[in-house]
Amino acid sequence: MKQHPQAQPGDHRIPRQWLPTSxxxxxxxxxxxxxxxxxxxxxxxxxxxxxxxxxxxxxxxxxxxxxxxxxxxxxxxxxxxxxxxxxxxxxxxxxxxxxxxxxxxxxxxxxxxxxxxxxxxxxxxxxxxxxxxxxxxxxxxxxxxxxxxxxxxxxxxxxxxxxxxxxxxxxxxxxxxxxxxxxxxxxxxxxxxxxxxxxxxxxxxxxxxxxxxxxxxxxxxxxxxxxxxxxxxxxxxxxxxxxxxxxxxxxxxxxxxxxxxxxxxxxxxxxxxxNRTNPPMTTQEIDASFDLPYTRLPHPRYNGKHIPAYEMIRHSVNMHRGCFGGCAFCTISAHQGKFIASRSKESILREVQQVVLMDDFKGYISDLGGPSANMYAMHGRDLDRCKRCARPSCLHPKPCSNLNTSHSALLDIYHAVDALPQVKKSFIGSGVRYDLSMHATGDEAVDKVNRQYNEELIRYHVSGRLKVAPENTSDHVLMLMRKPSFQLFYKFKDIFDRVNDRYHLKEQLIPYFISSHPGCTQEDMAELAAITKDLNFHLEQVQDFTPTPMTVSTEMYYTGYNPYTLQPVYVARTPGEKLAQRQFFFWYEDAYKRSIFDALHKMRRPDLLAKLYPHGIGSIPRQGHAGRRGRKSAGNVKSRSH
The missing domain is CATH 3.40.50.280 (Cobalamin-binding domain)
Structure with missing residues (x-):
């Protein structure tokens, strides 16, 4: 670290030393x-x-x-x-x-x-x-x-x-x-x-x-x-x-x-x-936690060894805690709560100033984010309604009428950080809820700000690739996931493409998808393959659903019931059932073509066969899934944890 100003009495923001380890x-x-x-x-x-x-x-x-x-x-x-x-x-x-x-x-x-x-x-x-x-x-x-x-x-x-x-x-x-x-x-x-x-x-x-x-x-x-x-x-x-x-x-x-x-x-x-949860942290309380004298560095005991997780966060700034998205497979709300606790602008800028003083800082903030990057400073207009609310998600099945979805406070942070002379560019590496930024509120002032947010996000804050998470294309699976209809992804992609064309950018939109989520069938994945092929995507950010403790999706996986309706839910559990779904991510690879061809015949879906393989699959041998890439799993494709 570069030298910091002399610490003043009571000033806990100046790093002094690490906690002792020996x-x-x-x-x-x-x-x-x-x-x-x-x-x-x-x-x-x-x-x-x-x-x-x-x-x-x-x-x-x-x-x-x-x-x-x-x-x-x-x-x-x-x-x-x-x-x-x-x-x-x-x-x-x-x-x-x-x-x-x-x-x-x-x-x-x-x-x-x-x-x-x-x-x-x-x-x-x-x-x-x-x-x-x-x-x-x-x-x-x-x-x-x-x-x-x-x-x-x-x-x-x-x-x-x-x-x-x-x-x-x-x-x-x-x-x-x-x-x-x-x-x-x-x-x-x-x-x-x-x-x-x-x-x-x-x-x-x-x-x-x-x-x-x-x-x-x-x-x-x-x-x-x-x-x-x-x-x-x-x-x-x-x-x-x-x-x-x-x-x-x-x-x-x-x-x-x-x-x-x-x-x-x-x-x-x-x-x-x-024992019951605490109410959400106040701005003063969360500022007090983030303003403590962190060195922001690994302990010297590691002698400069590479710690991959640190490389992801060393030039990043977390602006809030909590997530009101309520995605069925996500643990954030169960751990951090659904109510957003946001730091003050001053606290965020203090941390950015720490980042720019780091010896290896080259002018780029890797992430101005949070659990969901664009929920900063958002809450209900009437907090008394929030205090009585038992909804697990403020966005599903549709955004709450009490939710103030204005991205104005977030844009103010972006502008303040980008105005710093040491900052060349700030990126948004955390996940963005495009259903939140695209939601039409009927309030023209709010909708205008949110349109501005989408444009500025794409124009100024994407490091070559913007990653978003539609997760599936099937409405009934998305309903179980507590995610919006895939139709909204089409609309967001249209905005993304128009901004790229207008400003002569060459950015990529990278969608995340999950296979084998409770409720998802092999036919749902076949349709996903046809839809994403039509969008010209060769999928990278994909994985099998992994049941992690204390999520709705995991309860559906284990019990076979939707906890909120107690209705049965189909679950792909065996390795064969999971592979039968996952293969559709890679419809373009020879190792999977014969198996996919046979599966679509069995489903009686010649329409999907025509979409995926309009010229047939050629002379692909009946090798099942044993090709070189046929053993691909969530551990060796590009994937992520929820």
């Missing part, structure tokens, strides 16, 4: 104790996009001494777990920025050969389910020290959930991990409350009511009535998939409420209590 670093700081030690499955990158760094910095800002042990060796004598001793207050455990099983395995359950959150992308630096493994080790070594689990892996597994990799319904991860308490969602508030309570002399088992925490309780404590929601027990869900589907609807509704209720689930001889 005894030597702690001795250098002159500490006589550690209050909290965090264990993470990721390398330690001191950046506001990395959860362990955020929690560490938040606790530090509240006066606590915090150390972090990244990617401890769990295989041998556990020296990494013992090297710093016991903290005064608690151990914190996170698997990292991704669910470890998504990180480790493809949609076909094949082991990946790299790990983006590890130096040099090396695989094997963390176990499967680090939340469970790390907590168990710490409980064996330090049985009297509280262990608090958090992060995306723990958050999405806070109640009974289907685990795709074990292929069975699992209880709350609090049961298997032996953690004393679990923090779900955004952890800044609860983790400070936990630290303050323990510092004040309370025992960890007394902390039973902190919002956004999960605790064990006695079965006798499950309320017989009242506002709390009592779910079907874990054992009942094991016996009845329909009960699991019924549970999920209640869980999703409660996780998205402005002021939710507690959830209870009997599991064996204990009860799992999920």
């Amino acid at each position: 005894l030597k670093e702690i001795e250098h700081l002159g500490w006589d104790h550690i209050d909290v030690i965090l264990f993470s499955g990721d390398a330690y990158i001191d950046h506001p996009s990395m959860g362990a760094a955020v929690i560490g910095r938040v606790l530090e800002a509240h006066g606590y001494n915090v150390a972090i042990v990244p990617q401890p060796n769990w295989r041998d004598d556990w020296r990494d777990f013992k090297k710093l001793g016991a903290p005064r207050l608690f151990f914190g455990v996170t698997a990292g920025a991704m669910d470890s099983m998504v990180n480790h395995y493809t949609a076909n359950r094949r082991r990946r050969h790299d790990d983006a959150y590890t130096p040099n992308g090396r695989a094997g630096a963390r176990p499967d389910y680090p939340t469970i493994v790390y907590c168990e080790i710490l409980k064996k070594l330090f049985p009297d020290v509280p262990v608090v689990a958090g992060g995306i892996e723990a958050s999405m597994r806070r109640l009974a959930h289907f685990d795709y990799w074990k292929d069975r319904l699992m209880p709350s991860i609090l049961v298997d991990s032996r953690a004393d308490l679990l923090v779900y969602g955004m952890g800044e508030k609860p983790v400070v409350q936990i630290a303050n309570a323990l510092k004040a002399g309370k025992h960890i088992f007394e902390l039973t009511n902190i919002p956004q925490t999960v605790v064990r309780a006695k079965l006798s404590e499950i309320p017989a009535q009242g506002p709390d929601v009592v779910l079907h027990s874990y054992e009942e869900c094991l016996a009845s998939k329909k009960m699991q589907a019924e549970n999920f609807k209640l869980i999703e509704i409660e996780s998205n409420l402005w002021n939710g209720n507690n959830l209870w689930q009997a599991t064996g001889d204990i009860a799992i209590k999920v």
Whole structure:
């Protein structure tokens, strides 16, 4: 980093140092104790996009001494777990920025050969389910020290959930991990409350009511009535998939409420209590988190080694949290909530100024984004209506009439960043909801601003390729996905092409698609192939649906029911059924032509055959799927996680 201005008293925005990771670093700081030690499955990158760094910095800002042990060796004598001793207050455990099983395995359950959150992308630096493994080790070594689990892996597994990799319904991860308490969602508030309570002399088992925490309780404590929601027990869900589907609807509704209720689930001889969510963070609260003194760099212990995930974020700025899209296969709203918590313009610009001071900054901001890039500063016009709302999505089946969809605040940020002399261009790398920016509100001022947004996005903020996510072309599949009709993609593509023509640009529009999503059939994929061929797309950004814990799509995959209607849903489960769908992404490759030809004959769809192969398939041998490219899976095509 270049030299920063001299820090002023109380100015937490000037980077000073990393959180310590070793005894030597702690001795250098002159500490006589550690209050909290965090264990993470990721390398330690001191950046506001990395959860362990955020929690560490938040606790530090509240006066606590915090150390972090990244990617401890769990295989041998556990020296990494013992090297710093016991903290005064608690151990914190996170698997990292991704669910470890998504990180480790493809949609076909094949082991990946790299790990983006590890130096040099090396695989094997963390176990499967680090939340469970790390907590168990710490409980064996330090049985009297509280262990608090958090992060995306723990958050999405806070109640009974289907685990795709074990292929069975699992209880709350609090049961298997032996953690004393679990923090779900955004952890800044609860983790400070936990630290303050323990510092004040309370025992960890007394902390039973902190919002956004999960605790064990006695079965006798499950309320017989009242506002709390009592779910079907874990054992009942094991016996009845329909009960699991019924549970999920209640869980999703409660996780998205402005002021939710507690959830209870009997599991064996204990009860799992999920305390209600916090209201969305205020601008002041989210600014306070992002304005902490992050160095924005990997810890020096890595000696300049390449960490792929860091390369993606080093020159990026996250402007908000939350997503009100409610996509059925996405975990964002279950973790961050559906209400948008936006940073102030001043806070965003402060972080941009940090980026431009980096030695390797060449003038390009890689992403001014968020979970969905164009939801910044959006909320309901009447917040009282929002506080009563139980809709899982503000956009599906159509945008909420109370939602203010104006992109004016977002354009103001873009203009302010691009006006900085050190910035040549700012790109939008996060996903864009074109159904939001194209929605006709009937308010001419808003619609005009949104048309301007689409044009400026395409004209100024695309780094050669704009990636959008129609996900499928079939209306009935898109309805289950909570995505808009594919007809809207045609309209957006028309805007994209017209802007390119007008300004003599050569940008590409890259659509994302998913095969084997619940409700999707082989015939739906055949139609997708014909439609995308007609659009002249040779698809790259594609993948099989991967069931991840705590999504509507995963519940449909496991139970075979739509949780909101309890109607049966077709699911492609076997490798053969999945390959039969995925092959249609690659209709143009010889390895698939014979199989596709035979499948379309069996479907009695000569119309699709004529569209895909108007001149026939030539002398392709009957080799099934065994061609060189016929073994392609979601792990070795260009793909992405949800």
